Amino acid sequence: MNKRLTFSCSFVLFFSLFTCSLFGQVQDSIPSEREIDIDSMIIDTTVVDTVVIRKTQKRIKFVPRGVNLMNPVISFKRTKALNKKPNRFRVPSFWTNINKLGANFNEVAFVNWNAGGNNSIAALGNARFERNYKFRYIQWDNYMEMRYGLNVQDEQKLRKTDDALRFSSTFGFQRDTISNWYYSAKANFNTQFSNGYKYPDRSTPISRFMAPGYSFLGAGTSYITKDQKFNLYISPITQKATFVLDEELANKGAFGVKKAVLDADGNVIEEGEKVFLEFGFLVTNKYETEIYKNMNLKHRLSLYTDYLQKFGNIDVDWELNFDLKVNKYVVTSIGTHIIYDDDILFDEKKDADGKITDSGVPRLQFKQLLGVGVSYAF
Secondary structure: OHHHHHHHHHHHHHHHHHHHHHHHHHHOOOOOOOOOOHHHHHHHEEEEOOEEEEOOOOOOOOOOOOOOOOOOOOOOOOOOOOOOOOOOOOOOOOEEEEEEEEEEEEEEOOOOOOOOOOOEEEEEEEEEEEEEEEEOOEEEEEEEEEEEEEEEEOOOOOEEEEEEEEEEEEEEEOOOOOOOEEEEEEEEEEEOOOOEOOOOOOOOOOEEOOEOEEEEEEEEEEEEOOOOOEEEEEEEEEEEEEEOOOHHHHHHOHHHOOOOEEOOOOOEEEOOOOEEEEEEEEEEEEEEEEEEOOEEEEEEEEEEEEOOOOOOOEEEEEEEEEEEEOOOOEEEEEEEEEEEOOOOEEOOEEOOOOOEEEOOEEOOEEEEEEEEEEEEEO
């Protein structure tokens, strides 16, 4: 009986040891030689007993002399400042600005000059400002120009040689970025700063501020090149307004407005109108190019005809200028300006009593300019 008990206990103990040894081999985390990649084991694997340790940081292969990895310190003692200021980042703008100020001078002086002549000094100031916006299908151009010139000679009072205030705004929309054609709307405004006289008469002004003043408002199409040097605007729908805000000039019917109604004694029964409206067809063109080195050409043309009154009679306003640059600031200017307007009359005739017998006829107006001056752009 004891032998049987002893044999049973021995069998159970042997079976338990065999089972533990079997499960111990299955649960062991140490891979066999066939399962271990030899290269990875050599480079980044360390086997310690039954634990596998993976290294994530590579060892430093080259350490320069003088480097203290335990206590790094950054020093600026040996750094040098930049020769130029660093370019700060700026948000791209779709606006382009042009600002130009200029002045032309002309002077003649004589001392004991046998051929004779009068001392004279002439000065002409001008300013030009542009604010243009261009982004994808939209283009908006804004332009303003101011000019004023004076001349003084011996034994003569100060005289005006040039006077202009001009503003223009054009909005265009294109269907694609390949074509140069735009659907456009345009607004123009022209007038002058001070009184104009037919010298030597200074008592009766023939023009004043907003007498006349011209405004154009219409819609059409524009052809604008990518460099914006060429601009052609065609508008079959344009309203032209002529303003004569001076009462005396309005009563005379100057610049096309309806003149006042007078009685037999010349008294005003009904004052003249101060606004004259027209509706017609407008074509404008601007072109700038460099003909030769430091020689630029500027051309501006405006053609207008009225549908309702005298259709086919064209009002012309044409400027042609050449700018010859001596250097960055000195410029020589040569220019011409031609105007023809059927509403501006000349050679008015009066009888002995001062009554107007003939209101006059329209004539071609021409102006020529030559000057040397300074120009500053900013």
